[in-house]
Amino acid sequence: MLETRNLDKSFGAVHVTRDVSLKLERGERRVILGPNGAGKTTLFNQLVGELTPDSGSVHLAGEDVTALSVARRARQGLSRSYQKNTLFDGLTVEENLGLAASIHTGHASRLWSDCLSKPEVREIVQEVAEQVNLMPYLHATVSEISYGVRRQLEVGVALATRPLVLLMDEPTSGVGPEMSKGFHDLLNNLPRDLTMLIIEHDMDLAFDVADTITVLNYGEVVFDGLPEEARGSSLLKEIYLGSWENA
């Protein structure tokens, strides 16, 4: 469903992505782990199309999308949950979801009330709000909801475009342990045919949600396998040093 082949990227003399090849099957939930600066976000940006790799390719549902824009990839089913700044603060949760859904259904309009009145849009809003536990907040404006609920809404906005693949870069960063657990449950309850790639440095999330784990270190894949294997790996313990014991 999503594949990279031999991706390479340098910033000046700094080699941040080294020969990265990944393959996600349909419905696979893969977590990318790695210490700060390992190149996780840089890899992510190449997947969504915000950065062009120096060499290598990105494939979505069998098609080479390496040369396609962010918007084209999004239309083909690659959706990213953005952190901050992409929600409309003055609009309600329902309107934010409705706007994303209406872009997907082709009902986007400058009048919010117009797009929200379309049955196709309302149906997606309802479905997504249930999936990401936003029903109690539908009529709250974004500026009124807590940080944790905003993070849920960011995932909801991405889901409202009905993606094939959902990419998330540290979806629980800045969220307390209680909400973080709720977030794991929420991800686990999403449709099983949705392919997910989640960047994390929190190993709890990795072990809770992942079918498969990739570990990046200095831009390179140093582990690709099952969570059980990751847990036992002495290489990973070394990379994470003391933090592993706290996981």
Ligand SMILES: Nc1ncnc2c1ncn2[C@@H]1O[C@H](COP(=O)(O)OP(=O)(O)O)[C@@H](O)[C@H]1O
């Ligand atoms: N636009 C950029 N220009 C130069 N260096 C960058 C740029 N973006 C990221 N880097 C560097 O690339 C490395 C990997 O960063 P990043 O992908 O953000 O790591 P991670 O998300 O794993 O913490 C870091 O050393 C970072 O300083």
Ligand SMILES: [Mg+2]
């Ligand atoms: Mg990062």
